[in-house]
Amino acid sequence: MIYGARLQNDSKVTSLVQRGNWCWPDDWMIRFPSLRQIQIPQLDEEISDKALWVTRTRQMTEYSTKTVWIDMECDNPKVIWRHLIWFAQCIPRHSFVLWMENQNRPMTHDRVAVWKPNEPMKCVLCALCPDSDHLFFACSYSSLVWNEMLKTLSKRIIFDWNNTVEEISKMKANNSIDSIVSRLVFGAVVYFIWQERNTRMFKQIKRNKESLVQTIKETLRLRMMIFSVKESKAVRRMEEI
Ligand SMILES: [Zn+2]
Secondary structure (H helix, E strand, O other): OOOOOOOOOOOOHHHHEEOOEEOOOHHHHHHOHHHHHOOOOOOOOOOOOOOEEEOOOOOEEEOOHHHHHHHHOOOOOOOOOHHHHOOOOOOHHHHHHHHHHHOOOOOOHHHHHHHOOOOOOOOOOOOOOOOOOOOOOOOHHHHHHHHHHHOOOOOOOOOOHHHHHHHHHHHHHOOOHHHHHHHHHHHHHHHHHHHHHHHHHHHOOOOOHHHHHHHHHHHHHHHHHOOOOOOOHHHHHHHHO
């Protein structure tokens, strides 16, 4: 319709006002009679068109992506674990799995059992029990991966879901290399255990613990290579590790 009326996609209101009157295309006036009722704007050569945004509270503001984002954002309370998941150096796909896990969303066996109650379900990593609460920490396969990765951290963290989330979340204001690496390690281990569980389950491909640890270390090494850091003993020590 725009091209049929010899207008352009970026045509402005001024193109449709001539000598103080509307000059809508004739077929538009027939198709959309309400066009006649729109008040004719007083055009001032000095004023150019601009985009505005009407907020949820019906206030007219300058349009910017920031304004729209803030306006559309829900007023949910801030969760304690947000700094564990979202931080400048995070690996987004790891953050996404962690975020789901923190809301108890992954399709572990306890959730599957609701609609497949008679299916025999065993953890694909150790084949001992359902993977539900056990998968990330209690599983013997996962424990060995954690133990190996713990050697890279200066602070001994007892890895279990609640303790770690609380422990690492406290590091929020702390941008030290140890805090960043702890959070990266946590996200990477959860991500790769979840990935290993899924490739075993759906593709029948297995990796042993050593090879999973190697993949995690390599992923973190590549991520950390592009950090810009301030020179310090802690940074040098982490570099060696
Ligand atoms: Zn297991």
